[in-house]
Amino acid sequence: MASLSKCIGMMDEGIERTIRLIPQLPAVEAKLSRLMLMVSGSLNEELEFELKPYKLNHSEFLTLMFLYSRPDSSSTPGELCEFTKQGATNMTRIGNTLVKRGLVTRGGSDDDRRRVVIRITATGKRLVLKIVPPLFPRLDAMFQGFSDTDKKNLSRLLRKLAHNLDQATGDSDTHIGTMKATK
Amino acid sequence: MASLSKCIGMMDEGIERTIRLIPQLPAVEAKLSRLMLMVSGSLNEELEFELKPYKLNHSEFLTLMFLYSRPDSSSTPGELCEFTKQGATNMTRIGNTLVKRGLVTRGGSDDDRRRVVIRITATGKRLVLKIVPPLFPRLDAMFQGFSDTDKKNLSRLLRKLAHNLDQATGDSDTHIGTMKATK
DNA sequence: ACCTTTTACTTCACCGATGAAATATAAGCT
DNA sequence: AGCTTATATTTCATCGGTGAAGTAAAAGGT
Numbered sequence: 120m121a122s123l124s125k126c127i128g129m130m131d132e133g134i135e136r137t138i139r140l141i142p143q144l145p146a147v148e149a150k151l152s153r154l155m156l157m158v159s160g161s162l163n164e165e166l167e168f169e170l171k172p173y174k175l176n177h178s179e180f181l182t183l184m185f186l187y188s189r190p191d192s193s194s195t196p197g198e199l200c201e202f203t204k205q206g207a208t209n210m211t212r213i214g215n216t217l218v219k220r221g222l223v224t225r226g227g228s229d230d231d232r233r234r235v236v237i238r239i240t241a242t243g244k245r246l247v248l249k250i251v252p253p254l255f256p257r258l259d260a261m262f263q264g265f266s267d268t269d270k271k272n273l274s275r276l277l278r279k280l281a282h283n284l285d286q287a288t289g290d291s292d293t294h295i296g297t298m299k300a301t302k
Numbered sequence: 303m304a305s306l307s308k309c310i311g312m313m314d315e316g317i318e319r320t321i322r323l324i325p326q327l328p329a330v331e332a333k334l335s336r337l338m339l340m341v342s343g344s345l346n347e348e349l350e351f352e353l354k355p356y357k358l359n360h361s362e363f364l365t366l367m368f369l370y371s372r373p374d375s376s377s378t379p380g381e382l383c384e385f386t387k388q389g390a391t392n393m394t395r396i397g398n399t400l401v402k403r404g405l406v407t408r409g410g411s412d413d414d415r416r417r418v419v420i421r422i423t424a425t426g427k428r429l430v431l432k433i434v435p436p437l438f439p440r441l442d443a444m445f446q447g448f449s450d451t452d453k454k455n456l457s458r459l460l461r462k463l464a465h466n467l468d469q470a471t472g473d474s475d476t477h478i479g480t481m482k483a484t485k
Numbered sequence: 486a487c488c489t490t491t492t493a494c495t496t497c498a499c500c501g502a503t504g505a506a507a508t509a510t511a512a513g514c515t
Numbered sequence: 516a517g518c519t520t521a522t523a524t525t526t527c528a529t530c531g532g533t534g535a536a537g538t539a540a541a542a543g544g545t
Contacts (some may be wrong), residue, residue, distance in 0.1 A: 121384035121385070121388065122464055122468045123464045123467055123468050124461075124464055124503065125384075126384065126385055126387070127461065127464055129385050130385075132371075132479045133367070133368060133371035134371070135421050136371045136372075136373070137370065137371045138368070140370070141431070141434055141435070142369075143435065143438060144434070144443050145438055145442055147366075147453055147457075148441045148442060148444065148445050148453075149441060149451060150457065151445065151456055151457060151460075152345055152441065152444065152452050154343045154457065154460040154461070154464075155338070155341060155345055155460065156342050156345060156346060157387075157464070158338065158342075158460050158464050158467070159338045159339050159341075159342035160342075160387055161387075161464070162335055162337060162338055162339060162467070164387075165380050165467065165470070170431050176500090176501075177439070177502080178502090181509080182356075184316070184320070185316060187319045187320065187323070188315075188316035188317070188323075189316075189319075190319070190423070195523080195524095195525075196524065196525095196542040197522085197523060197524080201304035201308075201309065202304070202309055202313075203341075203345055203400050204309070204347075205343075205502085206502075206503060207504055207523075207524060207525080208502080208503065208504080208505095208524090208525080208526085209501075209503075210524085211524065211525055211526085212475065212501075212502085213501090230521095231510075231511070231522090231523080232438070232509075232510055232511085232523095233509065233510045233522065233524070234510095234522095234523060234524085235523080235524065241398070248324070251324055251394045252324070252326065253326055255326060255327070257470060258331045258332060258335065259328055259331060260456070260466060260469070260470055261331065261463065261466050261467065261470070262330075262331050262334065262463070263466055263469075263542095264462060264466070267461055268333075269462075270330055270334060272455050272459065273334055273456075273459045274330075274333065274334060274337065276448070276452055276455065276456045276459075277334075277337040277338065277341050278307075278310065278337070278449060279448065279452075280341050280444065280445070281306045281307055281310055281340070281344070283443060283444050283445070283446055283447070284306055284341070284344045284345070284348065284444065285305045285306050285307050286443070286446075287325060287348075287443050287444070295322055310492075315504085320511040322497085339513095350527075359530090361531075361532090363500095378493080379494060379495095380492095380493060380494080388532085389533060389534085390494060391494090391495075391496085391497095391532080391533065391534080391535095392493085392495075392531070392532055392533075393497095394494065394495055394496085395532085396531090398506080414492095414493080414540075414541070415539075415541085416492065416494070416539065416540045416541065417493060417542055418493080418494065438533075475534075478544095486544085486545100487544100487545090488543100488544085488545090489544080490541100490542080490543075490544095491522105491540100491541080491542070491543090491545085492540080492541070492542085493516080493538100493539085493540080493541095494533105494537105494538085494539090494540105495533105495536100495537080495538080495539100496537075496538095497535085497536080497537095498533100498534095498535090498536105499521100499532100499533080499534090499535105500524100500531105500532080500533070500534100501530105501531090501533095502529100502530080502531080502532090503527105503528100503529080503530070503531095504527105504528095504529085504530100505526105505527085505528090506525100506526085506527080506528105507524105507525080507526075507527095508523100508524085508525080508526095509522100509523085509525100509538085510521100510522080510523080510524105511520100511521080511522070511523095511539100512517085512520080512521070512522090513518100513519080513520075514517100514519080514520095515516100515517090515518090515519105515520090
């Protein structure tokens with residue numbers, strides 16, 4: 120199994136070779152976006168692996184974490200979709216799964232009968248408290264060797280990139296539908 | 303539809319609130335990894351959108367690009383899996399789809415009959431040359447406002463993160479199976 | 486030379502996600 | 516008050532991905 124660094128090396132070579140065939144290719148930007156996708160793919164992989172013993176996937180975990188962090192421990196499918204970049208269809212499915220396990224409850228909304236209120240249960244909160252602390256050492260290890268300045272820079276650059284991604288999406292919101300993110 | 307920046311704001315707030323409940327949470331690192339996942343989710347989304355008119359998904363496109371960049375325009379499913387972090391099962395399916403469209407051919411290997419050689423066709427190359435140039439303006443726009451130093455720093459930090467991710471994976475390769483990445 | 490182990494890829498059944506359509510409800514307009 | 520449009524969520528059929536098992540071939544050991 121190739122390491123991520125090896126894959127990145129292959130990507131670098133591939134883009135160098137592609138420039139000879141397509142000279143206008145913005146190589147630096149192409150490499151950066153590929154890097155982003157590759158690194159976050161591995162991050163996602165790690166997280167899915169850590170969650171496996173609890174029989175949760177990334178989307179389910181993210182949903183639980185979002186509910187856990189809310190002042191009243193609840194949200195709606197619509198809001199959850201906005202935050203997690205999931206489609207409504209999938210949020211229904213995720214909700215069903217979490218309800219079935221007793222990790223959340225699904226109820227009506229007093230002020231809008233179209234809305235569903237999803238609330239994390241005591242069981243769900245206990246699961247969160249069980250899952251999260253063991254993730255800390257890996258999280259620390261991921262950023263081993265990063266100075267505070269490095270972390271600040273990474274944060275600034277990623278937020279700037281996010282801003283630019285919003286810009287384009289805003290410009291041409293003809294393709295805004297249910298935009299999805301890899302979790 | 304919430305903007306990425308709004309989602310990031312919600313994530314920031316969520317992590318700030320979660321710290322009150324779990325004080326040991328490494329907030330900076332948690333935010334950084336969340337940011338990585340969120341930004342690359344949007345990147346992926348953009349790319350999938352750009353590819354849709356050509357009836358290709360990200361994995362298919364990546365496979366074509368890899369083959370296009372090779373000196374002899376070919377590879378094997380095994381090597382493609384290593385580079386794209388796909389499973390062998392899925393690479394068979396991707397290969398089938400691309401063969402069916404006449405974008406690649408599938409043949410035997412002279413030196414190892416277990417191996418399959420996948421080669422991009424002239425049709426496939428034409429498709430690549432049709433798809434790629436229109437991606438450049440968006441690629442440039444994504445990094446609008448990034449200085450050369452910014453780009454170098456982002457590259458350095460992402461590669462360092464990749465190195466750290468390899469470290470942990472190497473340490474405990476008990477979970478190395480077919481590790482997959484979000485494309 | 487033969488047997489065992491490993492490797493490369495494919496098939497099968499299933500999982501997590503999607504877009505389109507349907508249903509119920511609220512908002513807006515006249 | 517009634518009709519139209521928009522919103523929130525669910526259902527349905529399908530897509531892209533997975534792990535386990537199977538098949539064929541190569542490598543390694545004796």
